[in-house]
Amino acid sequence: MKLILFRDNLKNGLLAAERAVSDSSHLPILKNVLLRTVNNKIQLTTTNLELAITKLISGKIIEEGALSIPFATFYNIVNNTTHDRINLERHDTSFLIKTDNYEAKMQGVVFEDFPIVPRMEHPDRYIEIDPVVFQDALQQVISAAHISDIRPEISGVLFDFQMTALKFVATDSFRLAEKVIDGSKFKHTFENGFKAIIPLRTAQELLRVISRTAPLRVYYDGNQMLFTSDDVELMSRVIDGAYPDYEQIIPHESETEITIDRAHLMNAVKLVSNFSGKTNDVRLTMEPEGKVVTVHSVNQFLGENKYLVPARVTGTAFADIPFNWRYLLDGLKSISTESVVVRMNGGSRPALFRPTQDNSFLYIVMPIRV
Numbered sequence: 001m002k003l004i005l006f007r008d009n010l011k012n013g014l015l016a017a018e019r020a021v022s023d024s025s026h027l028p029i030l031k032n033v034l035l036r037t038v039n040n041k042i043q044l045t046t047t048n049l050e051l052a053i054t055k056l057i058s059g060k061i062i063e064e065g066a067l068s069i070p071f072a073t074f075y076n077i078v079n080n081t082t083h084d085r086i087n088l089e090r091h092d093t094s095f096l097i098k099t100d101n102y103e104a105k106m107q108g109v110v111f112e113d114f115p116i117v118p119r120m121e122h123p124d125r126y127i128e129i130d131p132v133v134f135q136d137a138l139q140q141v142i143s144a145a146h147i148s149d150i151r152p153e154i155s156g157v158l159f160d161f162q163m164t165a166l167k168f169v170a171t172d173s174f175r176l177a178e179k180v181i182d183g184s185k186f187k188h189t190f191e192n193g194f195k196a197i198i199p200l201r202t203a204q205e206l207l208r209v210i211s212r213t214a215p216l217r218v219y220y221d222g223n224q225m226l227f228t229s230d231d232v233e234l235m236s237r238v239i240d241g242a243y244p245d246y247e248q249i250i251p252h253e254s255e256t257e258i259t260i261d262r263a264h265l266m267n268a269v270k271l272v273s274n275f276s277g278k279t280n281d282v283r284l285t286m287e288p289e290g291k292v293v294t295v296h297s298v299n300q301f302l303g304e305n306k307y308l309v310p311a312r313v314t315g316t317a318f319a320d321i322p323f324n325w326r327y328l329l330d331g332l333k334s335i336s337t338e339s340v341v342v343r344m345n346g347g348s349r350p351a352l353f354r355p356t357q358d359n360s361f362l363y364i365v366m367p368i369r370v
Helices: 007-020 072-079 131-144 200-209 262-275 325-333
Strands: 003-006 032-038 042-049 051-057 059-065 066-070 084-089 093-098 103-107 127-129 156-161 165-171 175-182 186-188 193-199 216-220 224-229 232-237 256-261 281-286 292-299 303-315 318-324 340-344 351-355 361-365
Touching: 003 072, 007 042, 007 051, 007 200, 032 072, 032 127, 051 292, 051 303, 059 066, 059 281, 066 072, 066 103, 072 103, 103 262, 127 131, 131 165, 131 200, 131 216, 156 200, 175 325, 193 200, 200 216, 200 232, 256 262, 262 281, 262 292, 262 303, 262 325, 281 325, 281 361, 318 325, 325 361
Parallel strands: none
Antiparallel strands: 003 059, 003 084, 032 042, 032 066, 042 051, 051 232, 084 093, 093 103, 127 186, 127 216, 156 165, 156 193, 165 175, 175 361, 216 224, 224 232, 256 303, 256 340, 281 292, 281 318, 292 303, 340 351, 351 361
């Protein structure tokens, strides 16, 4: 194999693939990147056996071939060289890297020893969707996900494909986010719907590496999912287990409804949180048929503070309902409308946040038990 590559192309390709590199000492090959020539492109592949990322880059292919080399060392060389053009040449299991004033010979591994990234059993079954719609929906729910060794089924994002709608759901058992994408915004070739739990790390990589300009295709075969867009492929195992029956906790009626300016409420929570205690609590108080929501917190060492936020409140009054201020901010950041609707049913039941005039997204947060 003999290649001539532009430094920026190679560096960007390595950056796209770096998060799937393993740090395991048990399988050193997983610390490598596989370079291979495919259809007049150079393919970079990394995998940790749970996640695999493949990135195609352009370059001049003088001689085709493949080789696996240590990722970290290779990336450091590419990142620190000052020359735009890099020459790569394979000699048996070694790899020669040359610029105008630098030369390195690295020991590699024959590409046959690199783990095979599995292929999809049914490549004709896929969902095609605008990547902006996909990523924006995923971004809205991902903050509610949390890695749990005790409950691995909530350590990711639920991908609930229902033929005429696609739902993303995430929860850490203290808050929950759901986003529904209408069927008019995607097309598919599946015969039936399915549910799969995407690992949190995979979801994070989908936000990082997928192009927002080329159509995104999503494949599923029961054990794994493949996401392809432009020059990037991301293959991921799905999490085993059944996702919690989260719909039973979504309140459909409320005793109190608040319509409030989102930015104003966010600012109040940020400011008042300076006095929050170890539980990160801020408290909400609502007067019946009132025009103000009071956000306040008390700290035995600092004192107390409060912020009055104009709002339209209907229904039952509540006082001193404690919430984790970080969870409140995460939910409010996931909403893009100027105003937000908050529905509540007392101080011990979950509060529901929705954008005004948009039922496609909801965020539920439990009050803190203090």
